[in-house]
Amino acid sequence: MKDIPINLAVAGLVVGLLNAIGSLLKAVPRVQNHYIPFVLGMGGGIAYPAIEGWTALNVVIGIGLAVGSTGLHQWVQQGASVVKKDPDRTSMLIWCLVPWFVFVGCKTPTGDPVAVRAQQTIEASFTTVDTFLAYEHSQKNLPGSVQEAADTLRTQYPPAHRAALDALAAYKRNRDAYATNTLNRWLATLLELAAVAAQARTELN
């Protein structure tokens, strides 16, 4: 992916300015809260290119900064409320990691994107199902629906996993439309099974 040329000093200035404008708008009773992100978005789309030059990219960067600063404000507000409710501060740890996940995020594959995304899907599905089954196995008196989901996965997941790995190997030998379709079908199956684990897991919370 191409780097986006953001002037960090100007970006900081714009974000600070937008936060100040946002606070002022909140103090005005006639301005309803749900209009503020829109007004700030417009403000960012004007303020950043006004300093850095009027190009389409700079307008987009300005709007992005405005939306980002609105999100940052929400994140701080909600984080403060989470910390108040959770005295042992575990939630705070997770909350602090959220931006790290968002900003460090996924890398663009340098290899064949089909193969890289396929191996990520296979590995992530396996990890999700394996974690769920390990947890289910370690607990007693779980709801019947959760045990049923676990047993379905114990039966259906291993053959689908092997088939997906075989389809990936076949794709690497012959990278054509047929091999891609076969691979995608098995990946969809793995994702469905991982969704079964994720759904069962939510029933426990």
Added chain:
Amino acid sequence: MTITAAALAALQLALKLRAIAQQNGEWTPEQEAEFRADTEAAFKASHWQKD
């Protein structure tokens, strides 16, 4: 399960998934064989067996 233990388990899973999402190159044949062997070993573990 306490909320703290559940949150930590979720965080651990999230970290593993994030590490997977960070991969940006194709597996070498050795890495693929290692992954296959690891997962086959996991399928033999007790939590993958039906009671």
